[in-house]
Amino acid sequence: MKHIDFATFKTKLFGYFDLTDFLIPQEEAEEAIREGVSFRGINILILIVAIFIASLGLNVNSTAVIIGAMLISPLMGPIIGLGLAVGIHDFDLMKRSFRNLFMATVFSVATSCLFFLVSPVSESHSELLARTSPTIYDVFIGFFGGAAGILAIGSKVKGNVIPGVAIATALMPPLCTVGYGLANLQPSYFFGALYLFFINSVFIACATTVGVKLMKYHVKDFSNPGRAKKVRDIVYTIAILTMIPAAFMTYSMYRESTFISNCNKFVDKEFVFDGTQVLNYKPVMKKGEGTLTVTLVGKMIPQDSLLLAMTDKLPSYHLAGTRLNIVQGDTGGGSFDVRQATSSMLRDMYQVTQATISRQQDVIDSLKVENALISRNDSMGAIIAPEIKVLFPQVKDIAVTRGIVSDIDTHRLDTLNLVLVNYATPMGAAQSRKFKEYLEARLDTRPITIVASSAVHPETAPKTQKK
Numbered sequence: 010m011k012h013i014d015f016a017t018f019k020t021k022l023f024g025y026f027d028l029t030d031f032l033i034p035q036e037e038a039e040e041a042i043r044e045g046v047s048f049r050g051i052n053i054l055i056l057i058v059a060i061f062i063a064s065l066g067l068n069v070n071s072t073a074v075i076i077g078a079m080l081i082s083p084l085m086g087p088i089i090g091l092g093l094a095v096g097i098h099d100f101d102l103m104k105r106s107f108r109n110l111f112m113a114t115v116f117s118v119a120t121s122c123l124f125f126l127v128s129p130v131s132e133s134h135s136e137l138l139a140r141t142s143p144t145i146y147d148v149f150i151g152f153f154g155g156a157a158g159i160l161a162i163g164s165k166v167k168g169n170v171i172p173g174v175a176i177a178t179a180l181m182p183p184l185c186t187v188g189y190g191l192a193n194l195q196p197s198y199f200f201g202a203l204y205l206f207f208i209n210s211v212f213i214a215c216a217t218t219v220g221v222k223l224m225k226y227h228v229k230d231f232s233n234p235g236r237a238k239k240v241r242d243i244v245y246t247i248a249i250l251t252m253i254p255a256a257f258m259t260y261s262m263y264r265e266s267t268f269i270s271n272c273n274k275f276v277d278k279e280f281v282f283d284g285t286q287v288l289n290y291k292p293v294m295k296k297g298e299g300t301l302t303v304t305l306v307g308k309m310i311p312q313d314s315l316l317l318a319m320t321d322k323l324p325s326y327h328l329a330g331t332r333l334n335i336v337q338g339d340t341g342g343g344s345f346d347v348r349q350a351t352s353s354m355l356r357d358m359y360q361v362t363q364a365t366i367s368r369q370q371d372v373i374d375s376l377k378v379e380n381a382l383i384s385r386n387d388s389m390g391a392i393i394a395p396e397i398k399v400l401f402p403q404v405k406d407i408a409v410t411r412g413i414v415s416d417i418d419t420h421r422l423d424t425l426n427l428v429l430v431n432y433a434t435p436m437g438a439a440q441s442r443k444f445k446e447y448l449e450a451r452l453d454t455r456p457i458t459i460v461a462s463s464a465v466h467p468e469t470a471p472k473t474q475k476k
Contacts, residue, residue, distance in 0.1 A: 038226075039226075046106050047086075047109060060117045060124075062081065063184075064128075065124075066078060066182075068125070072370075073377065079181050080172050084117070084181065088106075088213045090106035091107060092213065093218075120188070141205075143204055145255045150177060150179075151209040152212040153216070155214065155216030158174040158217070163220070183206035186201075187206065204254065208251055208255060211247060211251050264297070268299050268331075284307050285308045287303060303333070303334070305337045309337055310337065316333065319333055320333055390409045394407060401447075407430050409426075409427070413425065425458055426452075428458070444459075
């Protein structure tokens with residue numbers, strides 16, 4: 010058996026995580042971050058427009074519109090700047106970032122509040138409700154999103170990381186929900202969404218600070234290390250305190266989810282009778298105490314015996330201490346309220362229908378986005394054709410499209426950006442490389458695959474013989 014050198018293995022393993030060849034100089038990264046910190050002129054106008062778009066998306070419950078607003082918004086700038094300032098001890102940048110973040114927050118909330126004050130639609134949809142109950146998962150989303158953001162800013166290869174971070178961390182919708190809560194005087198919306206925005210901001214900044222340390226950026230202010238340590242301690246304390254309520258909310262959400270699941274199993278397995286069936290049931294958990302109300306129709310069962318028997322079975326489903334209410338009524342009337350049961354059933358059907366419509370709308374929105382991308386690719390060939398005619402006269406025809414490629418071994422599907430080219434005359438290797446670089450820059454797409462449809466491929470252009 011061949012001996013494995015642990016030191017060599019360790020070196021190779023950590024070599025995969027070596028960032029030396031991928032990072033841009035610290036000065037370039039800092040300059041890019043500092044430019045995004047300021048909120049004056051065009052930046053503040055773009056922010057206001059993005060807030061209006063996000064508010065519209067929340068108002069009509071459109072995920073695609075909300076995603077578009079996230080991509081437009083420049084809100085990430087001062088948060089990343091705050092994390093950088095803590096990491097390199099730049100207290101002037103810290104003050105400027107905090108001031109600009111505060112002003113951006115005020116403008117955002119004021120804009121969304123104004124929108125919801127004049128909007129004729131005041132009903133809260135699922136996109137609004139999703140921003141009112143932050144959990145520990147939002148902490149992780151903010152932290153890992155911030156980590157991806159600082160790595161992308163500090164690296165040579167940007168790709169789609171920054172837009173992805175803007176979508177994943179979702180800074181815009183919580184601020185719009187804060188404005189909705191303010192406009193409609195709903196404290197739960199206001200404070201819940203504000204807390205979610207605070208979580209995202211704190212942990213994006215924390216991840217940026219950690220990323221700056223890992224990339225070994227030089228510290229700016231050496232004169233007062235005690236002050237730097239105090240600031241770091243404050244930041245880490247804020248981060249820990251921010252996590253605590255989210256952890257409690259996550260635990261409460263987990264308990265409620267488990268309680269509902271156990272109630273579903275209990276009703277499905279135990280409430281099975283001849284001539285009697287379950288019309289509906291409603292599990293509710295408030296302040297840690299669970300209540301299950303079951304409505305039966307059909308043949309009457311002795312109430313006391315039924316309640317006693319079912320209560321004894323609750324611990325078997327981890328429902329000990331749950332308050333069980335059983336409502337019975339035969340089909341002839343009696344104490345059973347048909348109108349109430351029918352109303353409850355119709356309400357449940359309405360909620361299911363609304364959820365189905367919402368899911369279908371999400372699918373439609375995603376298909377619209379995909380169709381827009383396909384249409385853009387289809388038209389790009391015609392747009393760049395006049396330029397290619399001047400720059401690369403060897404090209405006769407060109408078509409831009411996207412395809413799906415399947416890996417034979419792993420069966421993994423991936424998107425392939427294709428450029429179909431018909432060459433009038435052969436193109437040399439050097440010119441072919443320039444042609445590919447031009448296409449990548451002009452189409453803003455990397456990588457691309459050029460497929461030659463002529464008999465002569467540019468790489469096989471005949472060489473001129475020396476006499």
